[in-house]
Amino acid sequence: MSAAVILGAQWGDEGKGKITDLLSEKADVVVRYQGGNNAGHTIVIGDQKFALSLIPSGVLYPTVTPVIGNGVVVDPRWFFEEKATLTKRGVDPSKVKISNNAHLIMPYHRKLDAVIERYLGSAMIGTTKRGIGPAYTDKFARVGIRVQDLFDEKIFMEKLTTSLKLKNKILMKVYNQLPLDIDEIADEYLGYADDLAPHVTDTSLLVYDAVRAGDNVLFEGGQGTLLDIDHGTYPFVTSSNPTAGGAPVGIGIGPTMIDRVIGVAKAYISRVGTGPFPTELHDEIGDKLIDIGGEYGVVTGRRRRCGWLDMVALRYSVRVNGLTDIALTKLDILSHFDTIKVATAYTAEGDRYTEFPRQQGVLYHCVPEYEELPGWNVDISGVTSYDDLPPNARSYIEYIEDHAGVPITTVSVGPGRRATLHR
Numbered sequence: 001m002s003a004a005v006i007l008g009a010q011w012g013d014e015g016k017g018k019i020t021d022l023l024s025e026k027a028d029v030v031v032r033y034q035g036g037n038n039a040g041h042t043i044v045i046g047d048q049k050f051a052l053s054l055i056p057s058g059v060l061y062p063t064v065t066p067v068i069g070n071g072v073v074v075d076p077r078w079f080f081e082e083k084a085t086l087t088k089r090g091v092d093p094s095k096v097k098i099s100n101n102a103h104l105i106m107p108y109h110r111k112l113d114a115v116i117e118r119y120l121g122s123a124m125i126g127t128t129k130r131g132i133g134p135a136y137t138d139k140f141a142r143v144g145i146r147v148q149d150l151f152d153e154k155i156f157m158e159k160l161t162t163s164l165k166l167k168n169k170i171l172m173k174v175y176n177q178l179p180l181d182i183d184e185i186a187d188e189y190l191g192y193a194d195d196l197a198p199h200v201t202d203t204s205l206l207v208y209d210a211v212r213a214g215d216n217v218l219f220e221g222g223q224g225t226l227l228d229i230d231h232g233t234y235p236f237v238t239s240s241n242p243t244a245g246g247a248p249v250g251i252g253i254g255p256t257m258i259d260r261v262i263g264v265a266k267a268y269i270s271r272v273g274t275g276p277f278p279t280e281l282h283d284e285i286g287d288k289l290i291d292i293g294g295e296y297g298v299v300t301g302r303r304r305r306c307g308w309l310d311m312v313a314l315r316y317s318v319r320v321n322g323l324t325d326i327a328l329t330k331l332d333i334l335s336h337f338d339t340i341k342v343a344t345a346y347t348a349e350g351d352r353y354t355e356f357p358r359q360q361g362v363l364y365h366c367v368p369e370y371e372e373l374p375g376w377n378v379d380i381s382g383v384t385s386y387d388d389l390p391p392n393a394r395s396y397i398e399y400i401e402d403h404a405g406v407p408i409t410t411v412s413v414g415p416g417r418r419a420t421l422h423r
């Protein structure tokens with residue numbers, strides 16, 4: 001690894017936290033490039049479980065500099081809470097760096113996220129209600145407030161006044177809510193400045209210098225490819241670009257500095273929130289995947305929707321991210337099934353799709369074409385070498401690899417660090 005992107009190849013929750021953690025062990029710098037505290041990574045170290053949302057998982061290694069890039073939206077209240085939790089558990093978060101250009105999540109963003117979802121009713125996105133979408137909306141409407149504004153009270157107050165005036169009108173007149181108090185927000189946010197100052201820097205320069213010096217730099221995407229604002233199942237997506245193209249923009253380096261893109265794919269598939277999901281299972285097999293796979297959201301605790309692996313979607317992910325390799329996770333969960341299905345194409349209204357359909361409506365009523373592969377029916381969670389996997393498990397991996405067109409270099413067979421096979 002010199003400069004590698006690691007991202008979710010599906011709808012998020014692929015078990016990226018564990019793979020990122022393994023790579024972080026050898027990394028000097030670990031960078032988040034988009035999203036915010038909507039992401040959730042669970043990392044199991046020995047008997048300790050860490051659930052991180054905003055701070056990059058590299059923070060667990062004293063040798064790593066964790067970086068929150070300009071493309072991330074930062075909720076400072078959350079940052080300090082996560083920092084305090086880490087400190088209490090013996091992890092030192094003092095090295096975390098935050099981009100001066102990152103946008104802030106403000107109290108009105110959180111409030112708007114909740115009321116907009118309520119307003120959308122059955123068309124709701126199912127967001128994490130952490131204010132992510134409204135914060136990015138302000139960024140692109142050019143009325144956002146950035147981390148650096150906290151260090152210039154005059155500018156901060158000017159921007160807050162302009163933004164809050166409109167937000168309060170919207171909250172009161174459209175959503176029938178009480179207005180937010182400017183002094184309360186200003187006191188809270190300006191109060192963060194001193195404690196935030198040691199963390200804030202030009203992270204673009206930091207990362208550029210690190211890559212140029214030959215350091216191992218890992219760029220960590222939140223959410224997943226199919227939740228990408230441009231390439232995902234819009235509008236049931238997050239408001240940023242988790243795909244690999246988002247990395248250079250969200251960090252402030254050129255794409256030529258990145259030499260590896262690892263897609264983390266679960267051996268089956270899941271999604272939270274609403275939106276199309278061709279291989280979703282509404283039967284007892286789906287329930288079994290949820291129960292055995294422990295498919296409940298890290299951030300919201302929501303029950304995830306589950307289904308068989310979708311190769312149409314995975315090939316799409318290889319394409320839009322330029323994946324160089326895949327890390328396959330949660331293979332052990334499939335040990336409980338006699339046969340395993342994989343979707344290889346979709347059909348809808350007489351048309352057959354081997355590529356992700358360009359007309360999204362197709363995804364709602366397409367019928368997946370499945371290939372049925374034999375299961376292995378033995379516990380593989382203690383296996384430590386690829387060659388010791390049952391032949392049917394190896395065939396499953398090789399089948400995916402052949403159909404995805406990129407190598408599977410890592411296979412995860414359990415939540416712990418040791419339950420990982422390298423190829």
Ligand code: IMP
Pocket residue numbers: 011012013038039040125126127128129130131132133222223224227236237238239272273274
């Ligand atoms: P938002 O990112 O909170 O705006 O939510 C938009 C959509 O992305 C919703 O369907 C969320 O459930 C989904 N989402 C956001 N973050 C994650 C994640 O880390 N894993 C899986 N889904 C996520």
